[in-house]
Amino acid sequence: MKILKFGGKSLANGKGIKxxxxxxxxxxxxxxxIAVVLSARGNATDELLEMLxxxxxxxxxxxxxxxxxAYQSQIDRAVDFSEEFTTLENLFQGVSLLGDYSEKIKDQVVSQGEIIAAKLVTNLLKKEGVNAHFTDARNLIKTDNVFGNARPLDVISRKNVINHFKSHNGTTVNIVTGFIGSNQNNETTTLGRNGSNYTAALLANFLDAEELQNYTHVDGIFTANPDLVADAKKIEELSFNEANELANFGANILHAKTIVPLIEKNIPLRILNTFNSSDEGTIIKQKTIKKGIKSISVLDNVALVNLEGGGLLGRVGVDARIFKTLGEKDINVSIISQGSSERGIGLVIDANQASNAIIALEREFENDFYTKDVNKISVIDDVAVISIVGQNLSEFHKPYNALIKNQIVPILFNNTVSGKNxxxxxxxxxxxxxxxxIHGQIFGISKKINIAVFGKGLVGGTLLDQIVQSKKDILDKNNIKLNVFAVADSQHVYLDKNGIADNWQETFPxxxxxxxxxxxIxxxxxxxxxxxxxxDTTASKEFIHNYISLVNNGFDLVSANKIANTVEYSFYDTLRKELKKHQKNYLYETNVGAGLPLIDTIKLLHKSGEKxxxxxxxxxxxxxxxFNTFSVEDVEFSTVLKQAEEKGFTEPDAREDLSGNDVARKLLILARELDLKHEFSDITIQNLLPVHLQAISLQKFKNNITDLDQTYKLIKANQQKNHVLRYVGDLSTETGVLEVKLISVPSNSALGQIKGSDSIFEIYTEAYKEQPLVIQGAGAGAAVTARGVFGDILRLTEKL
Known part of the structure; x- marks a missing residue:
């Protein structure tokens, strides 16, 4: 025999019931x-409780x-529910007069939902030619007198079930009410949370069923609640022990008491989707082949009770008093955490029982308050429990570190003796x-990186296009999902938590x-x-003041904006303290040398002790x-400057480059990486512009750039033979001098032989005294800079 159990959503009007x-x-x-066990249809139980x-x-x-x-009668108006409806009307009227109700009355009210469901399904099946028999579980499942969460009396219930099925067997399909039973006085009781599944499990046990099939509205049990984790995957099979752990820690589809009767008889439980007949669901059985972490479950209707007291140090039996007190109030503790001294004890209990727990514990420890052995008994009710079923404690550092990186600090944690949960x-x-x-970390499902890009100009726009073009390959090769959820310019933002469209340029407006x-944020x-x-791909002086707020709210930073690293040292230092405090990263490789690995190299040398x-x-x-072009070609300086502007190598106002400020900022960034606390004003800068071109309007400057030609023609002519002009930054850690200046160097030297828009850096250290470490490559262009920013993002994904 197989026991089929159908949940409320599977019996709802429309597609469900059909x-x-x-x-x-x-x-x-x-x-x-087969035998069939039913829950109340749709939201019947919740609605009955609301009306009560x-x-x-x-x-x-x-x-x-x-x-x-009307809802319950809609499917088949021929079914007579007058007895159930009259019972409910009388109960509601009585409660309304009294202004209160007992657990006994509550059980009588909610039981009507299952009775109505079983009557309806029995009648509908008969119309389909099925020999269905309405079976009221109150005549079969006998319980103790605890209303609301009754315990079945095994011997008499087993006997009743076996005798009933002997009388109604063969071609008869028994349609059994789940969730409800009755005590020895034939008063209606209910079996508590997950009661209908419990009824089904009891029948399976009593009748030695081949399998229990639980029909729900989902394909089975998932690695996490799909409503919370979009990437959750279905689990093909679980062991009874694993299912029991899931049930104990919040898996809505399971309950520990449902599993126990099945374990006793080694009866498999299969979770199936009523609405997806092609899926084989999740099977729960004695043993499984696959080991390791199976699922993450959640308890969110809980409270954390804390008992603290300096006088508890070394005292024996405090926890025994706590459990005795709570046990007398039928308050179950799901998690306990304490030090060996018992100085502080944390207990996780049902949130609905928190007030009763506090009152009971305060009474029990009343004398301890007077002696000041107990300082405080408090409750935190805005908490939830996340349980990782199958988690080996030796590997727990991975999800734990991932939480800390995301600024989530667990209040407490607890592991089972087996070390597997x-x-x-x-x-x-x-x-x-x-x-x-946690799910993204432990299941190896794509790690999701959520990115906000500020600045959608030349560099920002190029970066976004690069991400769009590369994100599929990155997902396939590295299992990393780049999700750009925000694109902003100085005034507007385009937001989409699931990721901006590939055609973001068209969608943004x-x-x-x-x-x-x-x-x-x-x-x-x-x-x-x-x-x-x-x-940050802006060049905004104002935007950098958002960095600390972003860091404080869980963002790591990637920036092509040099300003944050070159403003006053106090801001520079404060930002790094905040980064350290919140364990956040700040990458800015493109601040100097565009996409060249310069800053990382300098950091590595410096940290390793290389002077x-x-x-x-x-x-x-x-x-x-x-200067590469001007030095080797017979061309006017202004002509080369125009070419550089047209190629996008300069800032919109080329004076920003010609002033030397951009080079000075980059030099200052490197100095600060070497722990030199310089300010921008400490740098000696040779401005390449004559004074009369520095303060005029941009248009006037462009109209008068030929004024530069004669000056630089003379500078070029006065060089030594086989020399070329180079505009350099020069930093000495020994003297602390930072200079930006135009120099003439041999054309066959490292500085002299660069071509195009390449940047080049000579790093002199104790190990590289005579022949410096040289880093050279493309130093300008939106594509190069954007690729460098992209590289920083990918480096960060490895750290997250």
Whole structure:
């Protein structure tokens, strides 16, 4: 025999009830030996409880009750529900008069949902030619007198079930009410949470069933709740022990008491989707072949009770008093965490029982408060428990570190004696994000990196196009999903938590809204986005003041904007302290040398203890092109400058390059990497422009750039033979002098032989005294800079 159990959504009006009837009919026609257990249909149980509460508060429930009766009768008006509806009406009226109700009354009310469901399904099956028999479980499952969470009396219930099925066997399909039973006085009781599944498991045990099939609205059990984790995957099989752990820690589809009767008889449980007949679901059995982490489950209706006291140090039996006190109030503890001294004890319990727990514990430890052995008994109710079933403690550092990187610090954690399951208590506001971080880390499903790009100009736009073109390859090769959720210019932002469109240039004008950076931060929080990176491709002096706020709110930083590293040292230092405090990263390789690996190299040398004595180089790709071309071609200086502007090598106002400020900023960045606390004003800068061209309008400057030609013609002519002009930055750690200047060098030297817009850097150290370490390559252009920024993003993904 197989036991089929159908949940409320599988029995809801419309496709649900029709599909459920079809499944039962088909199995019956194929002469399968089956029995069917039913939950209340749709949201019947919740609706009945809502009406009961309204009645208790003397609020009107009549309109809702009318709608309830219409819904339950809609499928087959021939079914007589008058007895059930009259019972409910009388109960509601009585509760309304009293203004209160007992657990006994509550059981009588909610039991009607299962009775109505079983009556309806029985009648519908009979119309389909199935020999269906309505079976009221109150006549079979006998329980103790605990209303609301009754315990079945095994011997008498087993006898009743066996005798009933002997009388109604063969071609008969018993349609059994789940969730309900009755005590020895024939008073209605309910079996508590997951009660219908429990009924099905008991029948399977009593009847030695071949399999219990639980029909739900999902394909089975998943690695996490798909409502919380979009990337959750279905689990093909679980062992009873693993299922039991999941049930204990919040898997809605399971309950520990459901598993126990199946374990006793080694009866497999299969979770199936009523609406997807092609899927084989998840099977739960004695043993499974696959080992390792199986799933992440959540308990979110919990509270954390803390008992603290300096006087508890070394005292024996405190925990025994706690459990005795809570046990007397039927309060179950799901997690306990304490030090060996028992100085502080944390208990996770059902949130609905928190107030009773505090009152009971305060009474028990009343004398200890007077002696000051106990300082405080408190409750934190905005918490949730995340349990990783199958987590080996030796590997727990991986998800734990991932949480810390995302600024989620567990309040406490607990592991089982077997060391194969770990539970974490986190703030409920962080639950959604936390479970996604853990899931992405432990299941090897693509790691999702959520990126906000500030600046969609030449570099930012090129970067976005590069991400669009490369994201599929990165996902396939590295299992990393780059999700750009925000693109912003100085005034507007385009937001999409699932990722901007590939044709973002066309979509931005349609979707853009005015914004503040705080609104983007809030958007990330509200959508529980993890692994956050803020990318600054602006040249804004104002935007850098958002860096600290972004860091404080969980963002790592990638920047092509040099200003944050070259403003006053106090800001520079504060930013790094905040980065360290929040364990965030700040990558800015493109600040000097575009896409060249210069800053990383200098950091590595410096951290390794290699003393860097001097750095000299051509820092500006635009000025490199300018003087490389001017030095070897018979051409006017102004003509080469125009060519550099047209190629996009210079800033929109070329005076930013010619002033030497850009090179000076880059030199200052390197100096600060070497722990020199210089300010911009400490740098000696040779401005390449005469004074009369420095302060005029941009248009006037462009009209008068030929004024430069005679000056640089003379400079070029006065060089030694086989020499070329180079505009360099020069840093000496020994003297602390930083200079930006135009020099003449031999054409066959390292500086002299560069071509095009290449940058070149000579690094002199104790190991590289005579022959410096040379880094050379393309130093200008939006594509090169964007590729460098992209490289920083990918480096960060390895750290997250």
């Amino acid at each position: 599909t459920a009837i079809q499944i039962i009919r088909d199995k019956a026609k194929q002469q399968e030996d 509460e309204k009645a208790a508060h003397k609020e009107s429930y009549h309109e809702q009750f009318t709608a309830f009766k 770990v539970s974490l208590v986190v703030k409920k506001t962080q639950l959604h994000k936390a479970i996604n971080v 349609k979707e853009k809204v005015a914004y503040t950076v705080q609104q983007i 809030d958007y990330a929080k509200n959508n529980h986005l993890e692994n956050l990176i803020a990318v 860097i004595k001097k750095i000299r180089g051509v820092f500006s790709g635009s000025l490199s092109y300018l």
